[in-house]
Structures are given as structure tokens and as C-alpha cells.
Amino acid sequence: MTVKVAINGFGTIGKRVAEAVLKQDDMELVGVTKTRPDYLAKAASLRGLLYVPEEKLQDFEKSGIEVAGTLDELLRKVDVVVDATPGGIGKEYKKVYEKYGVKAIFQGGEKHEVAGFSFSTLCNYEEAHGKQYARVVSCNTTGLLRVLCTLHKEIGIEKVRATIVRRGADPHETKRGPINAIVPNPVTLPSHHGIDVRTVLDIDIATTAVVVPTTIMHLHVLNIVLKENVSKEKILEALEAAPRILVIPSEFSGIKDTAKIIEMARDMGRKRYDLNELAVFEESISVNGKELFLMQAVHQESIVVPENIDAIRALATNVSKEESIRKTDSTLGLVK
Amino acid sequence: MTVKVAINGFGTIGKRVAEAVLKQDDMELVGVTKTRPDYLAKAASLRGLLYVPEEKLQDFEKSGIEVAGTLDELLRKVDVVVDATPGGIGKEYKKVYEKYGVKAIFQGGEKHEVAGFSFSTLCNYEEAHGKQYARVVSCNTTGLLRVLCTLHKEIGIEKVRATIVRRGADPHETKRGPINAIVPNPVTLPSHHGIDVRTVLDIDIATTAVVVPTTIMHLHVLNIVLKENVSKEKILEALEAAPRILVIPSEFSGIKDTAKIIEMARDMGRKRYDLNELAVFEESISVNGKELFLMQAVHQESIVVPENIDAIRALATNVSKEESIRKTDSTLGLVK
Amino acid sequence: MTVKVAINGFGTIGKRVAEAVLKQDDMELVGVTKTRPDYLAKAASLRGLLYVPEEKLQDFEKSGIEVAGTLDELLRKVDVVVDATPGGIGKEYKKVYEKYGVKAIFQGGEKHEVAGFSFSTLCNYEEAHGKQYARVVSCNTTGLLRVLCTLHKEIGIEKVRATIVRRGADPHETKRGPINAIVPNPVTLPSHHGIDVRTVLDIDIATTAVVVPTTIMHLHVLNIVLKENVSKEKILEALEAAPRILVIPSEFSGIKDTAKIIEMARDMGRKRYDLNELAVFEESISVNGKELFLMQAVHQESIVVPENIDAIRALATNVSKEESIRKTDSTLGLVK
Amino acid sequence: MTVKVAINGFGTIGKRVAEAVLKQDDMELVGVTKTRPDYLAKAASLRGLLYVPEEKLQDFEKSGIEVAGTLDELLRKVDVVVDATPGGIGKEYKKVYEKYGVKAIFQGGEKHEVAGFSFSTLCNYEEAHGKQYARVVSCNTTGLLRVLCTLHKEIGIEKVRATIVRRGADPHETKRGPINAIVPNPVTLPSHHGIDVRTVLDIDIATTAVVVPTTIMHLHVLNIVLKENVSKEKILEALEAAPRILVIPSEFSGIKDTAKIIEMARDMGRKRYDLNELAVFEESISVNGKELFLMQAVHQESIVVPENIDAIRALATNVSKEESIRKTDSTLGLVK
Numbered sequence A, B, C, D: 001m002t003v004k005v006a007i008n009g010f011g012t013i014g015k016r017v018a019e020a021v022l023k024q025d026d027m028e029l030v031g032v033t034k035t036r037p038d039y040l041a042k043a044a045s046l047r048g049l050l051y052v053p054e055e056k057l058q059d060f061e062k063s064g065i066e067v068a069g070t071l072d073e074l075l076r077k078v079d080v081v082v083d084a085t086p087g088g089i090g091k092e093y094k095k096v097y098e099k100y101g102v103k104a105i106f107q108g109g110e111k112h113e114v115a116g117f118s119f120s121t122l123c124n125y126e127e128a129h130g131k132q133y134a135r136v137v138s139c140n141t142t143g144l145l146r147v148l149c150t151l152h153k154e155i156g157i158e159k160v161r162a163t164i165v166r167r168g169a170d171p172h173e174t175k176r177g178p179i180n181a182i183v184p185n186p187v188t189l190p191s192h193h194g195i196d197v198r199t200v201l202d203i204d205i206a207t208t209a210v211v212v213p214t215t216i217m218h219l220h221v222l223n224i225v226l227k228e229n230v231s232k233e234k235i236l237e238a239l240e241a242a243p244r245i246l247v248i249p250s251e252f253s254g255i256k257d258t259a260k261i262i263e264m265a266r267d268m269g270r271k272r273y274d275l276n277e278l279a280v281f282e283e284s285i286s287v288n289g290k291e292l293f294l295m296q297a298v299h300q301e302s303i304v305v306p307e308n309i310d311a312i313r314a315l316a317t318n319v320s321k322e323e324s325i326r327k328t329d330s331t332l333g334l335v336k
């Protein structure tokens, strides 16, 4: 039995999740919704996958791009909808999803309360079974949780202080800045990222964040106090054993910044240079007693894709966590 | 019979040409040379393709990456070497190539005189037959010549004035700027790009160039006076009929800048988001009597790859121009 | 007799014009209007110069910043208002200015039709005498006209083709991009800048423009066909003799980009590093027969300030052009 | 009695210190040294202040810029030399300074060992009295120490964890990147900045640093554990009472990023928009028990200027710390 899936909102996140769904043998992509008739809409149309909100039907008719139906018609046909509309819009759509009785997965731009349950595979996959709604936490929170849940389980975390250096815009968003500034975001501390982590993992965490003029990746500086003294080897071992964490080895010492990580993803032939894995700089891992420092880079456009696929399974099937990770990661070609 | 090919210099250009050679059924990639033991070297080593300059043997030994031989050994085994070393280094290597009697293809960072013959497929493929050396002109010159040779042949060009807005660095080059400036480059006018065009196509051309803080593409503003009055339709027809020119249609009106072109290449699944095609904005084409304006974007990292493949054929085989373009473009998956 | 002046809109342009008015012995700054209670409002308030739109009175009361009156009260007291509100807002205010019978000077963000007369000192100062309204053309158009009117008068211009490489945002505008792209703006050619030039100077001109990720200056590449053959010396002489054009000498060959020009303005002690002068790179001036190339840099935030001061005089007094230029330039400390 | 001062290295730091020396009634600027004949050299020459290394005499002769003498001649005439040559060069010059028996002040680009004493006014002014050499710590370390020495004295510091988000290049350095990346610098943690702090203040501190594509300011995120519970008011009070710390008030809530801080410095009429003060965002100050978070911005080009002036006094006179701060800050026009 395959899970029938719809994607509402076919932008940065939506188009990636849609392609990932197509690769799962236990899922069927029934349709995606677009609001603008562009080349992506045309591509979806050619595969019979294009649905649009009713009020947009006319725009698409004018453009000559054929539509398979309306969003409402799409929702009638599916088990799960992945909502990848812009932050705050998902909340509005929840009523529609409720009406059709479909399970829904929201993204990090929505508040925790919209779904009532925040999801991150390595932390709480099992708790999602049977739920009607889940929110896949944001790219930054997903990046933090991959490491934090891993280390918390393996070693135990006492306290986390982290600084998030955020990309200003996604690569295609040419209207957003900053061009030449460092922008505290938020300027009131600590930032919401720590609070977001705590919707999933109950630890002492405080975060701060700035936005800088780059488009390709976020970078996190983590300062973690563990429950016990550890060695760098132990940390390395834990991170290397965990799924979806790519430790960038020191021996390839050329890979020392976010641009070089992306170059590596390009060389690996990743579509759109997506790096679903969190990238941890091995060289940055530094341990002193219980205290750990490390730096990690997050490919904001793609890191949440595996978690979205897992969330579909967790909500709509009884596939186990290990099995879901295995299926997701092998179909997406993740390294490990 | 297949042409045996070596790539000397396995960086931005070299790694792309190497992969393109692997896709040709009439060529064999015998080896590539690297000077630093990084992950690309490791990948080449695993396929038995890694050769290194003699003086680097020790570095590689230390790193544990296995080497198939030295550059000299490699040159003994091949018919053609593609020199993709940094600008100015190719000149030094010419003596070595001469020593082994291999044909050599240089890149745009070398002076015209190094090869004595500058190459651009659409302009002068046939003239290359039988030559010992050729220089594939730079990314900017290649971009200019694709349009200029096409229009010169179809309509006739009287005069070209062009401004080149250049990317400051390739994406992975994080040490190069500028961060916040527009840099005339050169500040003395006209720039060398027009002179470079004239090593291939003898027309009245003068160019100017500035460098700006972006990494993804160059953008050219062309102002062309044609030999006769034309319509926009005629120009469009000529450009759309030409190989390796991608006219970005106005109807997909979202694609209005270099970042959106790259996003399109990412969505198309191009490896490393390479766009071997020159991208011309349809909306920018504007005709008034004999005068034509247009804007085009050049993906600096990949635009010269097809020309390198053609140059190998032109020097080492008697495959015709049309046949070479067909083979190159279909194996590289170019749109048209 | 002094001209009583109000500034409506105390942002990037307004604050500079206000300070320039304060330096004129034939003008009195009666007040400025602000819409937000920030530190600039506080400074204006302390000098008794702060007026606000009626609907904003409450906001200012809450903030504790004392207000001298409403915009309407201010307009009653003045002869001339300089409208430096954001583009398109000036048009709305015109009715208010009409109501109070004050002369008004608009900025380049307004359409020519709003004032019915577009102004640029070196081109048409005299024509402004007695007019009720004038529009000081935009920063880019002002930069173009300084050179074009100078050369047209001295030598005669047959044709101009220019490419404008624009800054993406002013330095303080951290929400605007692009971060990493070159954006044709507009993508349909030619751009409006040439049309804007023609509201002042009737010549054959066509322009193209792109926006790039920098905040400090615009850069123009000019390709001019003159009415007769000229020498580089003749061009240099004409430009050096003209007011408000600063030829950056080749001997100070370090100043080769927009950042170095700004560094020079900083070293000169210019407030806010303003460069009211147009900066022409001497090295870029290149002449071939009747054809001239040159590159010039425009400090977008400040270049229109002298023209605004002259426009006040032209509208409200019968001071001659030469006298106005002399007064404006000496009070602003312009070099020449 | 006035202290006779030379500045060796008239670049970003040197030109600012020279101008600051000129404003001190107890100091005399005898000369500055330049290695390139540019407009700054010309300006210094016109005031009779230009000295050059002997081997550069010819370059200057050719350029027609008159020279007052050689570096050696200059050193014979002075009591103190401020070495503001590029990092690492000062070490070489130490032998020359020794030869002439002049006291010398080095900058943060030199190692602590070069001077054997690292200086920061608020921390250890008194200890400098009578010393032959001092090193004014780097811009980042100076920024950290202003806050840390203040809070350590007022409240007591137990531990500091700080992340430094660094500008990639100074505004005029158009060859340096990155253009579009976040660069861990260093990638091995913790960074040297904490170690540098400890050359002056012996506390438990660990720092991390990344470089980003901006030119105007560094930004620090500080996480401090104090010796006792404090209130936000207490912190504010301490910072507001300290010299050279500018708390950006929340009520001027528009100033929320580094670009807006610079805009404020421009509006204040600071030459070159220099902000000798450390800028702390009031809104960012957050206290929880003993734990304090705050964000502060450092104007890298100018923050060390007051400390250089104080260092001259500390080494060459017996003026007290309070008196030196008072003189320095009032002559430089610092706010407080």
C-alpha cells in the first residue's frame, strides 16, 4: 500500500519534497499546487501533476498551461498533504486540510501550535505515529537537532549555547538583502531558535543569531556542555555513526568554508547541489573536559527534505524509524 | 578509433572537460593531473586516472592517494592534452607538450600567441583541422562569439560595442573580492575582450568591463549595429536556430536575472548547475533600424566545455563541424 | 532677502539638502518634516526645525520628541518646499503645495510630468527662472547630464550609448538585495535613463542598466560619438573646466574603483563621505576619431544636492547660473 | 613638554593615529612614513611630514612628491614611534627602533612577544608607564576588552564565551573576499582572539570566529557568566558609565544592524564615519541569573585609535589614566 501525497506550495522546499516523494516506493505523488504559471508549473503540468487554487484557474488558462484540477480536488485524492507554502500561510490552510480529513505536514515557518507537534526524525520519529498533524522544524532547528539529539542520546547534554550565522536570502531571492551589513536577527536575545529546539528536545539551550550577506548556507557555532568528560574521538564516533551528519574530514583540508562545501556537493553531482546532510567541520571539533565546541553548516534549501519524507511515513504508516531512515537516505543518495 | 586525451590541470575548467571527455564515444580519457591531494584527486585515483607532476609525487605518497604515474608518463600515452592550468602556466607547459609531440589545447588565460590559433566552434571549427595547437577563447569571448558569429553569418555585423559585467570570483574562491565595489577592469578603455574576439572574428568591436561582487555569472550588454535593418523576429529566429544559445523566453517572465537563470539550471538537474549554453534574455532584445541591443548571461565555469570537446575533435580527427556539435551537445544534454 | 525653505521628507536626500540649505546665506531653513521619531527627528527637534504630517502628531507626542508644528503650518511659512519623499509620493503632495501656493522642487523618483520641468544646473538653469515647479533629475541622470551637457556645449554630441551599473541599495537599506546576482533593470531595453536625459537634453541617447550587489556608488560606462574628431586632451580640458566634475588623475593610480573613490572622500573629510562631484576616471578616457569612451562613478546619495540648491535659487530668485554655482560649490566645499 | 611622535606605516590605522596625534596638545607629530607616492603622501608632503624608507627615495623623486627625509632621519627626531605597518612587519622594524632608542607602539597584527606587553587603556594603562614597548591589541580584542574589563571590575567575570563575526576586508580592499560564503577563521577552535584577550586580562575565555562578506564592522556575540546575579539595569549602568562604550538605545529602534550604526556615525559628522566607540545594542542585553548575553559592533578601522593615543602617553609621560582618557576622548569628540 502506498501513501498518496499532495504538495501544497511548490517553491524552494515544495519542489524538493515532491521530487523526494517520487523516489519512494511506498509513496505516490498525486499532485502539487502552484500559484504562478512558470516553467516549474509547465513541467508539473506535463506530468499531469499540476493543481491550482480555484481562484488561480484563470491565470493558468490564460498561460496555456494545462491544469489537472483544483487544490480541493487534489486534497480529496490524498492521504497526506505536505504544506510548503510561505511561513504563516500554512496556518490558514489548516482549516481546508481539516475539511478534507487529510493528514498534514507543516514547515518551520509555521508556529508549533499550528500542528501541536514538532518533528525531527532523529529525536522523536516514534511519537509521530498516528498523529494527524506534524510540523517539520526549520532548517536551522533541524541542523541543531541532528547533532543535539545524537549527543544527548550518546553522552547527555547539560547545556547548549549556540550562535547562528544565517544566510540573508535563498540564491534566487534577488530582492532580499543585506548587501553589506551584519544584522542581529533578532536583536533581542536569546533568539527563538533555542525555543524552537525545545519544542522537540527538552534541554537547557540559548541561541543568538545574525544575518549576513550570503545565499548558500547557514553556519552554526555550537558550544555544548556535556554531562561528562569526553574525548574528541568519542564525539567524532557519535557524529559519524549518526545518519544525515557528514563530518568533513580534516585531511581534505581544502574544505574550510561554506562555499567549498557547496563546491563539494556540486562535484558529487547532487541535484541543485543539495546537501541534505548537516556538514560538521572535523577540524572545528574541540573538547575540553565536558565542554565541546564545533562548527556546522546547514544547506537551508534542502536539509529538511529527509525529515519531510520521514514525517509522511511516521504519520501515515507504521514503518519503523530505522526503516524509514534507511529508505529515505538510500533513495536520496545520502552519504554514509 | 578513439582520441586519447589527457587533462593537465584539474580545476574549475579541467574537471568539467574531463567529465565531458568521458561522455564521448570517440575519445578516451587516459588521465588527469592534479597538484594537490584533495577529494577530487582521490576520486580520480580510484578510477586509475590520477597523474601528477614529478615534483609532487612525494606529497601524494604522504597523503596515501595512489598515483598512476607522472605527467610525463601521461603525455607519452595520449594524442591530445587539454591544458587547463591557471592563466600563464600553459605557456610554460608548451615546451613539455612539444617534447612529447602531443597536440595541445590551451584555455583563455593564455595569450593568443601561445597557440597561434584561437578557436570558437561556431566561428572557425574547420580552420582547426590538422593544427597542432589551439586556444579555446575565454568564457567571456566564447559568449560574445556565439552570438556574434551567428549574427555575422546570418545578417552581417557592422559594429559592436559591448559592456561586460564580470563576476568577481568563481563560487569556491573565497579569498577573492570585491565585497562591496564596482571595479573597472581594466580601467583603461577599451578592454582586451574586444581584441580577443578579433583573434577569431575580424569585426569592428570595442568592449568595456567592470568586475562586481557576484560569483555566479557574467552579464554582457551588447549594442550591435547590423549591416541591414532587421526585425526582432529575425534576430530571435537566428539565435534560436543557433546551437548553444538558450533564449530565455519572456513568457517565463520570472527569469529576469543571473540568479534565476542558475535556479533554472538547478531545476533542470544540470550537474553543478552548469549552463554550457549562453543565456540570452528574450525580453532584452530590442531592435531599432540596424541597431540591436541585448543582454546575455555567461556561466563562466562551464560555457567553454563544449568548445573544448570540439577542439579536441577538430585537431585530432576529421569529424565535421556539424557532426561534432551534434555529438558534443547531445552527450552533454544541451537544450535545443 | 533670503528664500524661506522647507524640506518635506528627511531621508537620504532630504537630510543632505537640509544641511546644504543651512550653509547658504541667501536661504533660511524653516523646517523639515519627518514621519518617524528617530534620532534625526530628535536632532531637528532640538533646533526647532521639526514639523510632522498632522496624522503623525500622536506618534511624536508619545516619543517625547517636541514638534514645532504640522506640515501644513510649515508650508504656510515658506517660499519653496523641497520634496524629498519616496518616489511617487511627491505627486500626491503636489496638491498640498498648490494649496499653499509654495514653489516646489521634486526629485528624480517623480515623473517628469509632476513638475512639467526637469532641471539640471549645467544644462538648463536659466530656463527654470520664474517656474513654480521643477524636478531635479535622478542621481544617474544628473551624473550623465553633467558630462553630456558639458561635452555637447564644448564639442557637440551626435550619439550616446551608455551602460549604467547600479548599486542595489543605499548603505543603510539592509532589507534590499541582491546579495549575489546581476539584475537587468529593466530587462527590456533601452532603459528609462536615456529617456530621462532627454527631458533635459535633446540628443540621441540609449541606455541600458543592471543592478549589482554594492551599496556605495553607481558606475557608468559611456560610449559617445561626438560631432567632430577630438583628442583626449580636449576632452580632459572640457571636463576639468566644468564644475562638479572631478577627474581622478591617473597619477594617483591607486584610485581605480568605486571603493577607492569613497576612501578618498573619507580622507578628504567629507561629511558622510559625500561626493557631490561626479568622478571620472582619467585613465578610462579613450578617444578614437569621433568616438569617446569613459567610465564615471556617481555617489547616489549626494550628487543631486548641489542641483537642489541651485533649483531653489533658480525658482525663487534671479541669481545667475554662474553665481549660483559659485555660491553652492564654495559653501559645500566642492573641489575645483 | 610635548612628546615627539612618528608614525611608521600610514595606512588604515596609521593615518587615523596621525590625525589624532595632531589633535593632542601634549604631542607633536614630527612625521609619517609612506611607501607609495599617492594622494595621502602628497598631503603629508605639503605639510612637511613625509618621510620614506631609504630604498623608496627614488620612487618618490620620480613622482615629484617632496620628501622631508628618510625613516632613519625621522626616528632620530622622535620620542615614540607608532608602528602601523602591516601585521608581521613591525617585528622586523623593532631592531631599527631599538637602534635609535625610541619607544615603540605596535599594533594587533604583531605577536604579543614583539612588545612583551599588550595594552588596552581600560584594563592596564598604569602598567605601561615607563615601558619601552607596548602592543595595542587588535580591533576585536580592544572591543572585547572594553566590555570585559569594565564588567570584571564592576561585577566580576567567571567565564566568557564569544563568537566574532568578522568583516572580510576593509572598505577600500577590493581584492579581498569572500563574496558569497561564511568562512570559519580559524576553523580550529577556539580562536586566537580569546588568547589575545588573556595577554591583557586573565579570565576564562574561549572565542570562535567566522569571516563574512561585509566591509564595515565586526559584530560580537558575547555570552558571559558573571560572578554574581545581576539585573539588566546594573549592566546598562556599568556600560554607560564606562568610557568609549556607546550603548545604542532601544528607543532609537531603527538602529538594529551594523549598517545603521555606520549611518548614525555618518549623520554625526564623524570623519570617515569613524566610530572610536564600541557600540553595544541595548536591546540585545539579556540577563538570566549570572548569565549575560549581548551583541556589540566594532568599527575595525578606528576603534584602536584612542588606545594608541593613550599608549603614547602611558609610555612617554606620567599623565594619569583618567587624565589621558579625558584628553583623548574630548579631542576626538567621543560621545559621553
Ligand SMILES: NC(=O)c1ccc[n+]([C@@H]2O[C@H](COP(=O)([O-])OP(=O)(O)OC[C@H]3O[C@@H](n4cnc5c(N)ncnc54)[C@H](O)[C@@H]3O)[C@@H](O)[C@H]2O)c1
Pocket (backbone or CB within 6 Å): A008, A009, A010, A011, A012, A013, A014, A033, A034, A035, A036, A053, A084, A085, A086, A087, A088, A089, A107, A108, A109, A110, A137, A138, A139, A170, A300, A301, A304
Ligand atoms: N527556504 C528555506 O531556506 C527554508 C528552509 C526550511 C524551511 N522553510 C519553510 O518552508 C516553508 C516554505 O518556504 P519556501 O522557502 O519553500 O518558500 P517559497 O517562497 O520558496 O515557496 C512557497 C511556495 O508557495 C506558493 N504559495 C504562496 N502562496 C500560496 C498560497 N496561498 N497557496 C498555495 N501556494 C502558495 C508559492 O507560489 C511558492 O511556490 C516556510 O514555512 C519556510 O519557513 C524554508
Ligand SMILES: NC(=O)c1ccc[n+]([C@@H]2O[C@H](COP(=O)([O-])OP(=O)(O)OC[C@H]3O[C@@H](n4cnc5c(N)ncnc54)[C@H](O)[C@@H]3O)[C@@H](O)[C@H]2O)c1
Pocket (backbone or CB within 6 Å): B008, B009, B010, B011, B012, B013, B014, B033, B034, B035, B036, B053, B084, B085, B086, B087, B088, B089, B107, B108, B109, B110, B137, B138, B139, B170, B300, B301, B304
Ligand atoms: N574559471 C573560469 O571562469 C574560467 C573560464 C574560462 C576559461 N578559464 C581559463 O581556464 C584556465 C584554467 O582556469 P581555472 O579557473 O580552471 O583554474 P583553477 O585554478 O580552477 O584550476 C587550475 C588547476 O591547475 C592546477 N595547477 C596549478 N598549477 C599547476 C601546474 N604548475 N601544473 C599542473 N597543474 C597545475 C591547479 O591545481 C588546479 O587544479 C585558465 O586559463 C583560465 O583563464 C577559466
Ligand SMILES: NC(=O)c1ccc[n+]([C@@H]2O[C@H](COP(=O)([O-])OP(=O)(O)OC[C@H]3O[C@@H](n4cnc5c(N)ncnc54)[C@H](O)[C@@H]3O)[C@@H](O)[C@H]2O)c1
Pocket (backbone or CB within 6 Å): C008, C009, C010, C011, C012, C013, C014, C033, C034, C035, C036, C053, C084, C085, C086, C087, C088, C089, C107, C108, C109, C110, C137, C138, C139, C170, C300, C301, C304
Ligand atoms: N537615495 C538615492 O540614491 C536617491 C538619489 C537621487 C534621487 N533620489 C530620489 O529622492 C527621493 C527621495 O529618496 P530617498 O532615497 O531620500 O528616500 P528615503 O526613503 O531615504 O527618504 C524618504 C523620506 O521621506 C519620508 N516620508 C515617507 N513617506 C512620507 C510622507 N508620506 N510624507 C512625508 N515624508 C514621508 C521618510 O520618512 C523618509 O525620511 C526619491 O524621489 C528618490 O527617487 C534618491
Ligand SMILES: NC(=O)c1ccc[n+]([C@@H]2O[C@H](COP(=O)([O-])OP(=O)(O)OC[C@H]3O[C@@H](n4cnc5c(N)ncnc54)[C@H](O)[C@@H]3O)[C@@H](O)[C@H]2O)c1
Pocket (backbone or CB within 6 Å): D008, D009, D010, D011, D012, D013, D014, D033, D034, D035, D036, D053, D084, D085, D086, D087, D088, D089, D107, D108, D109, D110, D137, D138, D139, D170, D300, D301, D304
Ligand atoms: N585594518 C584594521 O581593521 C585593523 C584594525 C586594528 C589593528 N590593525 C593592525 O594595524 C596594523 C596596520 O594595519 P592596517 O590595516 O593599517 O594596514 P594597511 O595595509 O592599511 O597599512 C599599512 C601601511 O604600512 C605601509 N607599509 C607596508 N610595508 C611597509 C614597510 N615595510 N615599511 C613602512 N611602511 C610599510 C603601507 O604602505 C601602508 O600604508 C596591522 O598590525 C593590523 O593588524 C588593523
